[in-house]
Amino acid sequence: MNRIKRIYKALHSSFGPQGWWPVAGRYHPGDYSYPKTPQQQWEIVAGAILAQNTSWKNAAAAIGELRRKRKLTVAAMAKMPQQKLAAMIRSSGYYNEKAKKLKIVAKHVIDNYDGKIQRLLKKRTQQLRKELLSLHGIGPETADSILLYAARKPVFVIDAYTRRIMQRIGYDQHSYEELQQLFERNLSRSEKIYNEFHALLVELGKNTCTKNNPECRNCPLLPLCSHGKSVMKQKV
DNA sequence: TACCAGGTCCTCG
DNA sequence: CGAGGACATGGT
Numbered sequence: 001m002n003r004i005k006r007i008y009k010a011l012h013s014s015f016g017p018q019g020w021w022p023v024a025g026r027y028h029p030g031d032y033s034y035p036k037t038p039q040q041q042w043e044i045v046a047g048a049i050l051a052q053n054t055s056w057k058n059a060a061a062a063i064g065e066l067r068r069k070r071k072l073t074v075a076a077m078a079k080m081p082q083q084k085l086a087a088m089i090r091s092s093g094y095y096n097e098k099a100k101k102l103k104i105v106a107k108h109v110i111d112n113y114d115g116k117i118q119r120l121l122k123k124r125t126q127q128l129r130k131e132l133l134s135l136h137g138i139g140p141e142t143a144d145s146i147l148l149y150a151a152r153k154p155v156f157v158i159d160a161y162t163r164r165i166m167q168r169i170g171y172d173q174h175s176y177e178e179l180q181q182l183f184e185r186n187l188s189r190s191e192k193i194y195n196e197f198h199a200l201l202v203e204l205g206k207n208t209c210t211k212n213n214p215e216c217r218n219c220p221l222l223p224l225c226s227h228g229k230s231v232m233k234q235k236v
Numbered sequence: 237t238a239c240c241a242g243g244t245c246c247t248c249g
Numbered sequence: 250c251g252a253g254g255a256c257a258t259g260g261t
Contacts (some may be wrong), residue, residue: 020242049239049243051242052244053243055240055241056241056242057241058241059241093241097245101244123248125242136245136247137243137244141242141243141244142243142244145242155248156240159242160242160243162242163243202242205242206242211239211241212239212240
């Protein structure tokens with residue numbers, strides 16, 4: 001078994017299934033049947049934008065507010081005044097930028113897919129990826145999150161946690177594409193595995209492999225990590 | 237008080 | 250290319 005697979009196995013054994021992406025307000029561990037509806041697909045697309053460089057808690061509060069006000073739909077966001085939308089998603093931070101981005105994507109779906117998000121998400125993976133990246137406000141991580149979690153395509157998502165963890169373990173890849181290829185080349189092309197793996201990396205990055213003072217003592221990757229080993233050696 | 241959090245865009249060398 | 254700044258709230 002290669003090193004990447006060993007990392008996955010160690011994380012999965014330690015943490016168990018994560019149940020990403022949170023849909024309908026909660027996680028669904030071990031249940032890969034989401035999203036079940038276009039409404040839920042859009043919830044993931046919007047969530048991916050709202051979560052940009054922000055804690056999930058803050059993004060989730062914005063999603064909750066949109067749901068409460070019945071604005072968590074393509075049609076509602078496309079026609080709502082940007083300023084009004086911005087006020088509703090205030091908790092997610094960068095609310096003016098994000099309101100603009102949400103409207104751009106919603107309008108794109110209205111103008112090109114009759115407002116049906118499922119039509120957009122049904123396109124072939126690479127074509128869809130390019131189309132998403134062409135929209136202002138959707139970069140590689142957001143595009144790949146949409147591909148993996150909303151469209152359920154086998155695309156590995158790279159985020160800040162993944163970068164930090166892989167760098168500490170000892171990998172020298174640094175660009176988005178390099179890291180993505182590292183994972184995709186060493187794993188079966190499986191949407192479920194990519195889904196769980198990314199979620200597990202986030203779990204590790206949030207609670208153990210933190211930016212400052214990582215808890216290497218309790219890290220399931222300690223035997224596989226160059227940083228962890230040197231830290232533990234010094235501790236003695 | 238600072239720093240961090242499930243990025244992206246723009247500008248400048 | 251890569252570095253640096255702007256965008257902004259809520260938790261510790």
